[in-house]
Every structure is written in structure tokens, then in C-alpha cells.
Amino acid sequence: MKSRRWSRSSGTRDALLRAAREVFLSRGYAEATVADIVETSGISVGSLYHHFGGKPGLFLALWEQFMRGQEERTSRAAKATEGTKERFLAGARAYLEGSWEQRDVARLFLENDGPAEFSTLRRQRGWDWIGGNKRLLGLADTRETHVLVVLLTTVMGEAGREVAACESDDDAQVTIDAVIRVVRRMLSEADRPHTGS
Template structure:
């Protein structure tokens, strides 16, 4: 679930899944207003974190949010829809963060692919720390049916985006492997950040990982 979002403009791009990302999010009847959405997803995150997805109950989520179970079904179609909405929220925030960082770096004249990639990786990791409860939930194996396939699809899309950002020739196997290794390093570091005890330790990890990425990104291929 890791990767740097490539963008050429100053606005954050909307989600553009690659052709293979065909697994779809559930249709909903209506999106709740911002306050209700925040409350409902916050309650869902609490219950999923405490109970795990399989053991989480809709009644408890509704009770904590102060909304009726029927309202939960109306907006998200059930527990699976809530979980996927949390995933979408995390991904969108990470995309906004990394896209804004890349735009700012380009604005100040940075054009080296490795420098841009590492700046985006830092932004992604800082976002994983800031949203660590949600990030840790989404890497667990206890998710709804079909989520692993959806996550793998987007992982592959992120690898391709990173390859474009690094200007790697994707036709060469060595280039593809190199980018996949880099993306895997970011994902593994994001998981470790979830177990950090304080911000100082988290910053130390982010700095160390960015140093590793600089070294690995500089290799030919």
C-alpha cells in the first residue's frame, strides 16, 4: 500500500486506476455530509482497530457514531463499504500530501528524478505516521473479502507511477525490479512507523529510510 503519486501540475489528481484495477468500490445511495462522514468513519476506525474487521459489529459502530444502523447501510452499504471508505480516505490523503510535495519541489526548481522520488517518499512516510492507526489497520490481513486483490492492484499501479517518476525504463526487467524494491522499502517502513513510541523515533526512521532510498535509487537500471 505504498507508493509516490506522480503529478505534473499543482493540483492533486483524482484517482486514476490503471486498466487492471477493475475491482470496484461499492455503490452508495448518498454521501453523508462532512460532519456525519467524519463521525461515522471515526467510529468505524475505532471499532475495527479494537475488534478487528471480522469481529466488528455494525450496531456498535452505529452506537458510537450516534447514527442509526439504517443510515450506515444507506451511505456505505454495510461494514465492507465502511472499511473501503476508510481505505479511500487514507489513499486520497496520501495522494494529496505527496502530490503537493512534488509540486512544491518542482516549483522551487528541483527536477532530479531521485530527489523528487525521495521527497515524495518522505511525504508519504510522514503521512503514514500522522495517520498511523488507520495505516496499520489497512495492512492487516483481517479485511473484507476481495480487499487483498484490490490492494494488490493499486500496489502495482503505484510501482508504475514510481517508475515514471524515476524515469526508469519499465521494459527492462532490472528497472522494474529496482522500482518494486524501492516501493517495498517504503511500504515496510510505513508499517514500522505504526509501532513507533514517539515522534522522535518516527523521524529517525523516516530519515534513515530516505537515506536508503537515495542509495538504492542511484543504482543503474
């Protein structure tokens, strides 16, 4: 009995998330209403509030779902590659390919159209991403390497936006290849000895 209830609950959540995605993509977050999502899903208002607490909760759950998928994709690619910098590049390419494959929802999250708490959560996720990249690259803990990792992470975030905005597979692939070349050069620069000015 308990597993059937859980299954029904999971199905309700999935249906609400699918409907929210459809409504947010067609109308944008600000213009979407709970009534639109309820109508599209066929699920009651009470269930929507029970599972997500309202429209902001649905948006944030979609974002978490997208980010979790991106993290899994990049982690798989990095683990399948040898060498610290090559792992970073493989993960970077996987992230960008995910931005293209999921471009509709990626564009939604890059538009800055979301609930008030979204920018704070996204900023926190960015700092977490910087920390993860720093660990992945295994660079010495210096101010210079911290700046490098911040720049690499920022480049990847903006590159994801560029890839998601591409008009064709060819444009996306050219953009991804160009970004990987730039990131490779940045990583190569980190290997060179630097002297003070």
C-alpha cells in the same frame, strides 16, 4: 433544498466514517459489529447500509480516505522539489511522515484484518503505485528498471509499516531518515552503468 439534502447526506457519511474508525481501532475489523458502529455514530442501520452497504464498505471507504490523503501528501511534496530523484525522495519522506502522523489507522490497514476483497484492492493499488513511481522516476523501460521500481515500492510499503509501529517521534524520525538513505543508495545504483555477468 437539494444542497441541504446533500449536506445532510455528507454529514451522515462523515459521522459513520468517524464512528467506524473509532470502533475498528478499538476492536479490530473482525470483532467490530454494525451494531457497535451504529451505537457509536447515533446513525440508523438503514443509513449505514444506504451509504456504505455494510461493514466492509465502511472499512474500504476509510482505507480509500487514508490512501487519498497519503497520495495528496506525497504529490504535494514531490511537486515542490526539483529533480526527478529528489522528487521521488521528497514524496517518499512525505509518505513515511504520513504513516507516522496517521499511525493508528495505518496500523489498522497493515494488520491484514479487513474484508475479503481488501487484499485484492490493496494488491491492485500496489500495482498502480508501481506504475506511478515508474513514471515519476522517468527511467528507461527495461526489465532491470522495472525490478528496481518494484523493489523501491515494496521497500516504501514495508517502511510505512515500520514507521507506523514506532513507539516515539524520535524512533519514527530515525526510521524515516534510515529508509530515505537506503532508497537514495538504491536510486544512485540505478545511475551506474552495469555490465552483464
